[in-house]
Amino acid sequence: MxxxxxxxxxxxxxxxxxxxxxxxxxxxxxxxxxxxxxxxxxxxxxxxxxxxxxxxxxxxxxxxxxxxxxxxxxxxxxxxxxxxxxxxxxxDKQIETPNQGIFFQGQIFDAYVFFEKIIQKAKSEIILIDGYVDLSILERLATKKKNVTVKIYTNEKTKITKLDIQKFNEQYPTLEVVSTAKMHDRFFNNRQRVDLPHRCFS
CATH class of the missing domain: 1.20.5 (Single alpha-helices involved in coiled-coils or other helix-helix interfaces)
Structure with a gap:
């Protein structure tokens, strides 16, 4: 070669x-x-x-x-x-946050993540019905979109003060708190409207 x-x-x-x-x-x-x-x-x-x-x-x-x-x-x-x-x-594109959920004892983190996703998903109004509301709830509601209003129905003995509501509205408007004695458990709604029966429980 x-x-x-x-x-x-x-x-x-x-x-x-x-x-x-x-x-x-x-x-x-x-x-x-x-x-x-x-x-x-x-x-x-x-x-x-x-x-x-x-x-x-x-x-x-x-x-x-x-x-x-x-x-x-x-x-x-x-x-x-x-x-x-x-x-x-x-x-992945089709997966959406569910509109409702049931959580059992011990599923604390799952409920927390679900609550956060629903807050961020709301487009116009958030309605929270909870007999025990404190500053930690307001901190989580602060993650909402800019133009989303918040209405909370809570017990008259709630830990949220008028000053808390004022400070929240100065930075994340608009929050309205309605006092009622007809609440037992927690309800959450990110839709336009909610009707309250004579007494609510779940």
Whole structure:
């Protein structure tokens, strides 16, 4: 096998490869002992290679088939990954905060997260019915959108003072607190309107 180059970085030629028959013809031209020995060894190498290919043709064919199947499997895997990403992306877009929820004893954090999401989701008005309201509730209501009004129905003995309401309205208007003795448990509404029965409980 030889190649030819005119100058460094110059034009290159494709290499010449001798076949088994070419080596046999070459050995007929060469007369030195070294050349003859080299030709014989090369011929032996060709013969061994031919025998190897014949004996392992089945294995080589199966390996080729496996490589082909592996390449196709890899292409399919990439395609499946893309499809799964599209599906999960579509599901993520469709997931919305539920409008109502029931929480059992011990689900404190779940209820907290749910309450925060509903506050941030409200577009015009938030109505909270809670017999026990303190500053921590106002802190959470402060995360509402700018133009959302807040109305709280709470017990007359609530811990929220008129000063608390005033300070809240100065920064996060508008908050209205209505005192009532007809509350038992907590209700939350982020819709336009709420109707109170004679006595509320849950």
């Amino acid at each position: 030889t190649s030819k180059t005119e100058t460094r970085g110059g034009r290159q030629y494709l290499p010449y490869a001798f076949t088994e028959q070419g080596v046999a013809m070459l050995s007929a031209v060469l007369h030195s002992d070294t050349a003859v020995k080299v030709s014989i060894e090369i011929m032996k190498a060709f013969v061994s290679m031919r025998h190897y290919l014949q004996e392992n043709a089945g294995i080589i064919g199966r390996l080729s088939t496996i490589e082909s199947k592996s390449a196709k499997f890899e292409e399919k895997t990439i395609e499946y990954d893309k499809n799964f990403k599209k599906i999960f992306s579509a599901l």
